[in-house]
Amino acid sequence: MENSKLAKAPNKTPQIVVLRWGHRPQRDVRLTTHVALTARAMCASGFILADVEDTNIARTVMRICDHWGGTFRFEMGIPWKRAVHEWRTKEGVVVHLTAYGENIQTSNVLDKIKKTKKDVMVLVGSQKVPGNFYSSDVSDFNVAVGNQPHSECAALAVFLDRFFGGEEFSRDFPGAKMRIVPKSRGKEIRNPSEIELNG
């Protein structure tokens, strides 16, 4: 951090894009939708549904983006190899979330990722992933959100929360047509202009 070269580096938060691998259109539609909505709500910049198209998921995600704002990008049908190759060509790092990886709590893997200061593609599998996901051909880091079997949706959420240091839950979603007013009791939704007028 001391030298002038690093001091000049733009002080922006790296962006995260989530790539969902192995989606099976019938079987995984709800889980993949949850993964995509988690990515959006927790301030990932975009989501790639690799290799397949699923218009049900696209419709749901687009509707949420339209109502609730933000600049989330949703793409589908891109071959995973191409998406990963293009990401690495642009000098982004690739993080594979897997229960077999370095433990996010007991190792320094998150620090190592953050220190790169690079944009991150997070690979989230559905079925058993190809063996080369674990190798340097595909991933720069294999990260375990705990070394127990659980849920790729849960793993992604914890990874994003720790990566963004919690700030993802206080960010604004520009262009929202509706916004929740947080309350200890009951439900309140307003449109943003009402909130500005009435506080």
Next chain:
Amino acid sequence: MENSKLAKAPNKTPQIVVLRWGHRPQRDVRLTTHVALTARAMCASGFILADVEDTNIARTVMRICDHWGGTFRFEMGIPWKRAVHEWRTKEGVVVHLTAYGENIQTSNVLDKIKKTKKDVMVLVGSQKVPGNFYSSDVSDFNVAVGNQPHSECAALAVFLDRFFGGEEFSRDFPGAKMRIVPKSRGKEIRNPSEIELNG
């Protein structure tokens, strides 16, 4: 914290039980399974599938517990009203996870929950929940893991990670038949006796 009464309180980590409300056996089987496995992997003590029975989920969770260890309790078919009533009778607090609640990042709601030092039942909805979930008839706290729509599985994961302060990922699961050896590359599973012998 100053008075002698509080100083004598046992210094144990409060326990968490997750209650899944509104599960629909066909539609929600995979998501509810993910919620239950997240609860187990992130050191909740137990999981209640309220009102309905689903042997598919029970079988999966029991199999994971058998292989991967721990003392996780799985129950199903208990009416949610009875489960909540019994919990509150035992002086546990009830936390309802909802996008409408107090924001876990921008409010002090998590501190308030922790300061009770009580065991916590976390209510996780599937369908739209009954209106009284938001009222003091049912919940002590309504907590939003962000005020955007996303996933109950993601919300539970972030809540547990913050509640346990990350320690849930370094805890031991007694009685495990297999354990992952965290690695930066590849996959390694051993049984616990092998790990003790070979380090």
